Amino acid sequence: MARPSDTKTRIQAVARELFLEQGVQNTSLKQISDRLGITKPALYYHFESREELVRSIIQPLMDGLEAFVAGREPGGGRQLLEDYFDLIWQHREVLVMVLHAPAALVELDLMDRMWEWRKRLTVLLLGPAPANAARIHATVALGGMSDCVVEHADLPFDEVKAAAVEAALAALAH
Template identity: 85%
Template sequence: MARPSDTKIRIQATARELFLEQGVQNTSLKQISDRLGITKPALYYHFSSREELVRSILQPVVAELEAFVAGREPGEGRRLLEDYFDLIWHYREEIAMVLHAPTVLVELDLVDRMWLWRKELTTLLLGPAPSDAARIRATVAFGGMSDCVVEHADLPRDVVKAAAVDAALAALGPLGRTDP
């Protein structure tokens, strides 16, 4: 696989900063090129549109989430939640970007994939036929952890992880206490 150029990486980093500062929809390619001190055509050489640029920033998140779900065994409870936390903490800026501009999920056709990942994570955690109450608790567990990595990104990772995983396990109720 070809390695991205330094310019491409710089464009993505600058775009990520601007997207977090002012939102995806409020950031133009001109603003990105101005901040970088490059011409707009130079930016277009690497990314033909804002959508393509956003997709390139989110692609590693998508790939890692898919690999994460595919590489897990059912019944890993606490370990699954801890590893999931580590993954989403690593991508907290990208998650914040999407939370501030949820239309990005629609534009990049990620809504269905996102729900599928959540369903697969729930199945890994609870098995193939969980009760409605268990599925609701899993939604609170995974959703709460995702919110924590964004809302508390200014705190030390280990502090947030311990509290978020414990809260997720508490939300799961007796199901969350089956692992050592």
């Protein structure tokens, strides 16, 4: 018999797969339970709602991002961008999910947290009072790296990382 944690992990894996295939909003708990070959009540044993299931999938990304910005001092340039790329690459499936279903972040009250870590990351890159133009460049740099992770996930990691970090540095240099 599978341990509850094994079943919970399987539920999350199948849910993530279906969310990527058809979107968060278009995936029902019944579809998830059917694909797993378990009953809907068995799924509810592990997750009380679809929102709780979605949150459990997004939460590791959120925790990772918050830990990332909390454990750093301003500065770092290339190393900061390389480490950031590593983190978002690790969570690229969740980023794809979020990009295709930003309403899920709003429903789960996670949007404000996402914007907050993004602001803190910008401060780490630029310092506490950057000019508007510098903040815009940071938005392009960080957003571009996230887009590269999503759009080029089928390419070799090292190739995408090198090009994305160089492009981010170039955006910040202007």
